[in-house]
Amino acid sequence: xxxxxxxxxxxxxxxxxxxxxxxxxxxxxxxxxxxxxxxxxxxxxxxxxxxxxxxxxxxxxxxxxxxxxxxxxxxxxxxxxxxxxxxxxxxxx
Numbered sequence: 001x002x003x004x005x006x007x008x009x010x011x012x013x014x015x016x017x018x019x020x021x022x023x024x025x026x027x028x029x030x031x032x033x034x035x036x037x038x039x040x041x042x043x044x045x046x047x048x049x050x051x052x053x054x055x056x057x058x059x060x061x062x063x064x065x066x067x068x069x070x071x072x073x074x075x076x077x078x079x080x081x082x083x084x085x086x087x088x089x090x091x092x093x
Contacts, residue, residue, distance in 0.1 A: 037062035044060070045057060
């Protein structure tokens with residue numbers, strides 16, 4: 001008698017667990033987003049009036065943990081040729 005009860009309880013628990021799982025269509029519609037940048041990627045901000053006059057530009061680099069672009073500690077001197085060639089894209093969508 002106890003074996004039959006255990007089997008029924010296990011079957012009910014399995015049925016409830018499978019009913020609560022998300023459907024395959026839900027899993028397909030919620031795919032993981034690609035990271036906005038790759039680790040080590042660097043770019044310079046679009047030069048504003050001050051940086052055009054002085055030649056210094058703000059550099060952004062992609063972090064390892066969050067894959068987001070953060071300002072670098074040191075700016076670069078554009079006319080010296082040490083700046084990244086890529087210009088950062090705006091975050092607006």
